[in-house]
Amino acid sequence: MTRSQFVQLCLVLAAVCQTAACVGVTGKTNSSAGNGGSEAATIEITPTSVKFGNVAVGSSAKQAFNLANTGAADIVVTEVNVTGSGFSVTGISAPLSLPAGTSTKFTAVCTPIAAASETGTITITTNPDVALPPIRLLATGTASQIAVTPAVVSFGNVVVGSGATQAMQLKNSGTSNLTVSAVNTSGSGFSVSGLSLPSTLPPEGVVSFTARFAPTFPGSHSGTISIASNAPGPPLEIAMTASGVAATITLTSSATSLNFGTVTIGETRSQVVKLTSTGNSNVDISKVAVTGTGFTLSSESTVALASDQSTNVTVNFSPKSTASVTGTLSVVSNASHSPLEIGLSGNGGAQTEQTAQRSVSLSWSPSTSAVIGYFVYRSVGSNVSLSRLNATPDTSTAYKDDTVSSGVTYYYAVTAVDSDNVESTPSNEVKVQIP
Secondary structure, three states: OOHHHHHHHHHHHHHHHHHHHHHHHHOOOOOOHHHOOOOOOOEEEEOOEEEEEEEEOOOOEEEEEEEEEOOOOOEEEEEEEEEOOOEEEEOOOOOEEEOOOOEEEEEEEEOOOOOOEEEEEEEEEEEOOOOOOOEEEEEEEEOOOEEEEOOEEEEEEEEOOOOEEEEEEEEEOOOOOEEEEEEEEEOOOEEEEOOOOOEEEOOOOEEEEEEEEOOOOOEEEEEEEEEEEOOOOOOEEEEEEEEEEOOOOOEEEOOOEEEEEEEEOOOOEEEEEEEEEOOOOOEEEEEEEEEOOOEEEOOOOOEEEOOOOEEEEEEEEOOOOOOEEEEEEEEEEOOOOOOEEEEEEEEEEOOOHHHHOOOEEEEOOOOOOOOOEEEEEEEEOOOOOOEEOOOOOEOOOEEEEOOOOOOOEEEEEEEEEOOOOOEOOOOOOEEEEOO
16 A cells, blocks of 8 residues: 555545544434433423321222333433331332333332321432432321220129120220121120121221120139221130029918908908019919918919019908808919918808998099099008909999908009000009998
8 A cells, every 4th residue: 555545544534433423413312411412311200299198007008100201311210219107119110211201100008007197208219310309108097996895794693594684885996997807705605696797887986786694504604705806906805704503493472371360241351462582583473373262362363573573462351151261372383382372261250230331432533634434453451562443444433342341451542544445553542441
């Protein structure tokens, strides 16, 4: 190669270099700072802050975000950092390439671990550095709280074969909905009723249910009610205790015998026997009857007596002759030693003209309400149940009692009866002493 040729080659190379420099000035290149480009890198996040509001502890709330490269240069997300208790992100991880004009979505998740206000941030770092402000996150953790009244249940003594109940109340004392998912009992004879599951209670909401104990054998019993819900912590447990006791059914009377003394023929003398259930179980009286000439009952109705409850039986003696008479008051029930028998005795006295004319005449003011008549009641002695004298309502406001006996004190009262056969409360009692 001659010297002139070498100079020509250099000139060619110089021309090539000059041509390349022109392309660099007028052509489109990567605008990132690392590549020496002149285009600005821009990025947009929507939304820029989030208020999750109230979120129940143990549950989650979500918010979708859009991250868009709105510039002409490619961007790389190099870091995604989250601060604040209970906050996290899903759907995005670094490094993430985001070419110009493209976008990506991700989600912020709030899962509070305590009933308190929480704040946090999401910080996204890019290359080139766009200097994005942190995304603010706000939330309030809420929690349901479960409370039961009473906190402990004691049924005391309960007769085997029967049952006892306790009213219960379940309350949500927290700040978010309480959902009761299951209620279970343990212990022989214990059960609950009245709860429809699942049951949701709003804050301060209340629901009632019933605990029951029905023993099948005597002895001490213990059990629990376990209530599972979305409240923090393990299921709530309520302790229950009770004692099963053997059934005792006993019936006692206020007198073992009744002596009516001498009663004039044509007159009637009454005496009252008080029957009391003295066991721990109900006494069912199925029949009350008397034997003996001249002895009758004012009523023969059956009755059920709870423990310690009483009823009165009125026995009448109306002699038919001057002879001495004996009889028996018999009470048939489910009590032990049934029937309960009470001896009756009395003498008939000769009737005289004076005694034959003894009677009690009653009168009263008419009722101010619309009534169809009146019932007249009588008892022998104060604080004793009254017995009705007339079988049907008397339409008049007067009544004559011809069945009184000498030497006896009687108490009378009147009730009014309306067209629906509903009786009023008794009037004041009137005391009459027969000489």
